[in-house]
Amino acid sequence: MAKDNQQITTDDMQQTIYKELGYKSYPFPFTTPAYLEAYGTLVGLNTPPAKTARVLELGATYGGNIISQAVHNPEATFVGIELSQDQVEKGNKIISDAKLDNVSLIQGDIMNFDETLGTFDYIIAHGFYSWISDEMKDKLLDIISNHLADNGIAYVSYNTYPGWHTMEEVRQLMLFANRDHDELTHKEKVLRGKTVGSLVGSQILNYDNLKERNSKFLGALRSVMQKDDYYVGHDHLEPHNDPCYFYQFNDHLKAHNLTYVCDADLTLSMVRTYDESIADKLEKLAPNSQADQEQYLDFMLDTTFRKSIICKERAAKDINYDVANPDKVNTVPVRTIVNSFVFQILFDEEALEMFENDLVRDTFKALIKDGGTFNMIEALAILKAAHDAAKASEDDLEPAVCSLYKAIVEHMVRGGIRFYKTFPDKQEYMEGLSYVPARFTNFVKAIADGGSEYIYGANMFNDAIGDISEEDLLFMELLNKPKAKSTLIKKIKDSLFSADKAQTGKHQNAMAEAFYNELTKRMEQLGFIRSKKTDGLS
Known part of the structure; x- marks a missing residue:
């Protein structure tokens, strides 16, 4: 009982x-x-x-x-x-x-x-x-x-x-700071815990020997002090944190x-x-x-x-971990697994110097310029084209293919390349054919109309969208079915810019077109665009 x-x-x-x-x-x-x-x-x-x-x-x-x-x-x-x-x-x-x-x-x-x-x-x-x-x-x-x-x-x-042992010290400090304060609300306990934590940390920083000896604790304390109150309240002052x-x-x-x-x-x-x-x-x-x-x-x-x-x-x-072994990456079973994925590159052109093989570097450069999403058939075709353009020896092709597979797997592991068997549904905007299905507009409206206090919006990869705006919603509602570019620009101008008497009609048209270009790209990036040719869902 x-x-x-x-x-x-x-x-x-x-x-x-x-x-x-x-x-x-x-x-x-x-x-x-x-x-x-x-x-x-x-x-x-x-x-x-x-x-x-x-x-x-x-x-x-x-x-x-x-x-x-x-x-x-x-x-x-x-x-x-x-x-x-x-x-x-x-x-x-x-x-x-x-x-x-x-x-x-x-x-x-x-x-x-x-x-x-x-x-x-x-x-x-x-x-x-x-x-x-x-x-x-x-x-x-x-x-x-x-x-x-x-x-x-x-x-x-x-x-x-073992990493949480140091974080546990911060939790225990905050719990101790509130030990005799049952009269406080949980929100007030978070504030008191942060205040006491900051005081303790500042005293350690006053002494070089303490600062050096307690560097890990100071790092953990600094990390906690910078977190939002709701995070600290749940992560460090919950009844259970085990x-x-x-x-x-x-x-x-x-x-x-x-x-x-x-x-x-x-x-x-x-x-x-x-x-x-x-x-x-x-x-x-x-x-x-x-x-x-x-x-x-x-x-x-x-x-x-x-x-x-x-x-x-x-x-x-x-279960097998052959894909994790560079010596086995180019075996038929592992290549078969890798060939089954669609990839998305997360690094940019500035990072390409990490690839020693010129053909592999050129392949990734072309893939990034093409949007960064690819499958192995496309990557191998680009590699072969780069090989032929360089008039390289046929003996150079297979080593480059092996290097490409190794590079892709390494960056799948490191997190520089996302990979999916069922790739999130992302489509390019096509004038007069693309539209925003009602399910996306309703979602963004629910976020904009108060839901943002409790949840974030998200793109097709389930990455958080922290900046959903009324302008996003306006454009999504305008693009509820395929429309000509001229029609959309006129509606944008009438909705957003016509009241600005300081701007001429020419300037209003330019601003409306810039808004159109920016928002069509944004809808693509968020995965909100569909085409009547490819999607019967609304």
Whole structure:
């Protein structure tokens, strides 16, 4: 009975925290079905199709991570479960305002999970595992074990040691500062914790010997002091904040018949791709154990946070990490996997000097100029054309192809190249053919009309859009169906610039055209553009 009362007290406390502080709900690109599908494919798993996936998020807050995904993936279905009634109500209002029918938020405690919800292709628990009791951690993994499709993928992120030991000092300082101040609201405790933290930090900085000895603590303290109040309140003053070592998390997975696949930060899982020396040392420390090698790496890197991708134990027999081995990148099985992806380059032309092979450098330069999105057929064709233009020897072609595959895989691991099996639907603007479907306009309107207090908008990759404006919405409403450029420019001028008597008609036309050019590019970048030739959805 005492345990039940404690659980009720903790739940009530968390509800109060959520109501006082809120928590602006972010979209996370590494939690999308397309992202998780690609990561499963990378290590040999036959993951469910992202386009029609059924997705569950545990600890969904206002729904900011899955509402945006639902907008860009109309054939997929999203369900979020959240303890806070306040956040669920506000999130569902945004869903209703956006007129979305493929996403819903359910208020509930995962300890009372509704078994009738069935199975899901992908399950997400971002920033959840570290902030719940041991009993709830077991329940979380039990839900994944029982409700994940046999070939499905789950994503669980959490604070980790050894890096969080220093952050734990900051948390304990803030908790101590509020130890005898039960009369304060949670918001006031955050302010007091920050004030005391700043005072302690400033005193350390007054003494060179203390500053040198406590450099890690000062770095952690500075990082926390710069965070938003709602982040500090949740991350450092929550009733639960329970980091663990990666090996402990991995042992917990095994107890629930689950298996670790890799980290969403591939530099933690595929070291040999970029540093063979460290990889050799890790293999000597833990031969034949991927998980143990990663734990040793965490000690080396002082890792503070992990984003673990996991699957059911029986699906793990298909996992292999050959793609992470430069000696195997150019084997047929690995090339077949790489050939199945569509890529997006995130670095710019200034970074091209890192490629030693001239043909590889020229290939990436051409790909960047063409927009940065490509598949291997296109990349190899550009490489062959560069080879022929240089009148290089035929003996030079295959080494360049091998170098290209290695370079692409290395930067997939390092994060400079995104990769997808089902590429997010991005189209170029075509005058007189392109339009903005109502689902995007309704979403942006819901954000602009008050939803921005609780969630961010997001592009097709689920990157946050922090600057959605009334001008965006105006243009999207104007482009509700394909229109001629002249028609759109006239409507823009009449709506935005005709009242400015200081400008001549010529200047107004120029400003309206500039606005048109800027917004058509922006709609492309956000993934809001569709063509009547390619999309029957609205």
